[in-house]
Amino acid sequence: MKKKILFIGPIGDFGGRELETGFMAKSLSKDFDVEILSTGNLTLISQIFDFVPTEIVQTLNECIYKNSFRFRILSYLSRIKSNQKKDKYSFVSNTLAKRLGYRDFALNQLRIKINNFDIIILCMQLTSNYLKEIVEYSHGLQKPTVLRTSTTIKESDITEKDWLKEITLFIHHSESNAKKLEFIENYNYTLIDQCTFKEEEMLQIKSVETFKNLLYVGRISEEKGIVDFVELFNKLETDLTLKIVGDGEQMKELRVKSESNKNIELLGFLNQDEIVKQFQDTHAIIIPSYEESGPFVGLEAMASARLIISTKVGAMPERLKGLKNQFWFNVSDSNSLIKVLGDIKKLSNQQIKNIAEENRLRYLDNYQMDKIESQYKNAIFKL
Structure with missing residues (x-):
């Protein structure tokens, strides 16, 4: 029994x-x-x-x-x-x-x-x-x-x-x-x-080779830091675009802070199949969280061979330990974000691809x- x-x-x-x-x-x-x-x-x-x-x-x-x-x-x-x-x-x-x-x-x-x-x-x-x-x-x-x-x-x-x-x-x-x-x-x-629970689909995505856009996937709530990140993003002089997937208690505030920036697109809640499509079109995942245990999206980024720009939150430092993907920033420090984005912009297409593929290899070795x-x-x- x-x-x-x-x-x-x-x-x-x-x-x-x-x-x-x-x-x-x-x-x-x-x-x-x-x-x-x-x-x-x-x-x-x-x-x-x-x-x-x-x-x-x-x-x-x-x-x-x-x-x-x-x-x-x-x-x-x-x-x-x-x-x-x-x-x-x-x-x-x-x-x-x-x-x-x-x-x-x-x-x-x-x-x-x-x-x-x-x-x-x-x-x-x-x-x-x-x-x-x-x-x-x-x-x-x-x-x-x-x-x-x-x-x-x-x-x-x-x-x-x-x-x-x-x-x-x-x-x-x-x-x-x-x-x-x-x-x-x-x-x-x-x-x-x-x-990732869409593992087969994520692993089939072609690794990224360029850096022109960002994607956030997660709850729209205070501990996730996305509203504060949008405030930083609004101050940047950049041609990068930002797509935001998710819903939550701070959605109204997020809309207000995003409406004047043509480079930001709010997509609301999407199911897992729709999220896979967003990963196919994005170059880097942004994780601006203050509190996390994971986060889940970090492993989705690794499986899909994307760059990861993150706060040192949850398991992210351990997941990326020893890898070339060391793009850390502080949500309360705009200079840290500017530096990270500038560092990535200096990379060649081949360097970006190498970093992304190394992320995927770490996923295959440890997180399948x-x-x-x-x-x-x-x-x-x-x-």
Whole structure:
């Protein structure tokens, strides 16, 4: 009989966490019975369904809606009052519900779920809601818990968190993130990075040989730094063009800052097939993030043999260590960006091609999909 794995995390519709959780679940579903419980809200367009069927995915609010008449009524009333076209489960965690014990009931639903599984895999940040309670409850039942950390671990994230020692295994993208938790007693971790999920298509893209445009792919939010980058880009005297793929809470602000620059094009959200087409037409990927664990787009750039211009964030310094692609900049320092762009402009076509192909070779050596899948399987089997 197969062991049962429950994935828990704030899974939504779009983003690296959705893609990675889906890939992990798909990789392990061949050897385990897998289910996914999202502590956030998602819809049928979520990218997680690129990997797994809808029947193994459920949201915490859906559980609460189905198992509590009181919260079901409150959800119904909240939906009428808001007059918004969202699914009925999105209204379960309304203001009145939170006053009337929503969190306690939610924790009880989590415990009921956990009781039915052998291994709990948490795709979360250290500050994610319910993480502490899930870890402590699972530990009390002697169920192995695995935390796949996401985003940059900050000093403020690890204060007063003695319960972290109850996590069986940490999975990190980078050694730099892993080292921040070395204070944990009996600290057990492994490093597993990401891969591109359009690997075959990315690897078939002809390597770049020139430098005339930039592409950003990611969430339009504060930690991604894209709004601040556009401010820098607006100040440059350059013929470079910039395409921006993504959506998020800072989209309105981004439109305002971009509208006067004819060299910037906002493309909004694109699916994975459409993103591959954008990679075919671009020369360099820009990563202006302040906080990341990956980022995912960095490996897409490597697989597609593109130049990478990045802040020293997440796993990027480790991914590019020893390569000629050392185009680092600081979002708050325009001179650092000017220098990097100037350095690339001085390169010959052959030099650009060599750097791009070296990036692809690093991807092939370390990050191919079957290698990452095997690493996940090995880590879980060892539990």
